[in-house]
Amino acid sequence: MDVPGIALITGAASGIGKATAFSFARDGASGLALLDLNKEALDAVKFGIEDQERERGIMNPCRIEVYPLNIGDESQVNEAVQSIASTFGRIDYVANAAGVAMKHEGGAAFVETSDWDRILNINLSGSLFLLRAAAKIMLKQEPILSSRDSRPLQRGSIILFSSIQGVAGIPLSTAYAATKHAVIGLVRSSSEDYAKDGLRINAICPGYTETPLTTKSPQILQAMKERVATAVPMERMGRPEEIADGVIYLAGGRSSFVTGTALLVDGGYTQR
Known part of the structure; x- marks a missing residue:
């Protein structure tokens, strides 16, 4: 998938973030920075990849390094980056991939x-804090070249997590849906700011996916099962690894002409 550089992944201790970390390593990243609140879980992911x-x-x-932090804390994000x-x-x-749902x-x-x-602090403000800190680094560095055909790739690629709730409404999800709509707006605006500079910014929009975030709450899990049965053409939830594959695509050279987009990985949910 052409990702030979250094990857920073938040929410890396579990779920989609963990799957994304394993996928970057599998596909050839030279370094991983894993960020999450849970230091012990981050260490377990690091040892698992090794x-x-x-x-x-x-x-x-x-090379793998771990950084415990709260994505909603601006100073912690700046220091970690x-x-x-x-x-x-x-x-x-x-x-x-860090986020919270309710x-x-x-x-x-x-x-x-x-x-x-x-929810706004973690899902939206955290996205801005990370984008802002990383973009300032990326805009100053030399572009990385593709390991495939030496096409000029980018100074950096940032993937923020939206959701199917970034493009559709779902009952009882006011705050979460608001943040995920806003993340797409953040991506579209910021991608315009830096497209000419070789910094690509995109959103990924997972559908119903089996992760600790979505399955630890019996209420959320039951609501998901009901929606999947009636509204997802594939009639199943996604796996974290399937979302991670979309992240890897947006990160690397295979998407070198893609910026400002929202990639829906949802089993067909939003096409109905």
Whole structure:
């Protein structure tokens, strides 16, 4: 998939973020910076990737560093991104898989302000904090060349996570849907700012996917199962690895002429 550079992945301790980390390593990234709240879980992902590379007999395994942080804390994000750039020398790909979801009993009229603020802080403000810090690094670095045909690729590629709820409404999901719509707006605006400079910015929009975020709440899981049965043409949930493949595509050289887009990976949900 042509991702020979350094990848920064948030939400990397579980779910789609974890799958994305394994996919970057599998497809040839030279370095991984894994970010999440849970240090122990991050270490487990790091060791798992290293074990996988040993089993595959990789001669030059990718370097992996872990960074515990809260994506909604601006100072933590800035410090982590600067540390990553210093450690690895550059940052080529960013995948912001960190996020939080919640259902609001009674709908929009009953959303608690504290819940609203928390979801906006993590899903939207966190996306801006990471994009802003990474873009400042990327815009100063030399473009990375493709490992396939030496096409001029980019100074960097940033993938923010939206959702099918970035393009469609789903009941009882006021704050989450608002943030995911806003992420697409952030991507479309910022991609215009830097397209000419070789910095590509895109969104990925997962459909119903089996992850800890979506399955740990019985209420959310039940709602997902009901929707999948009636509204997803493939009649199943996605796997984290299937979403990760979309991230890798948007990150690397196979998408060198793609920016400002929202890639829907949803089993056909939004085409209905």
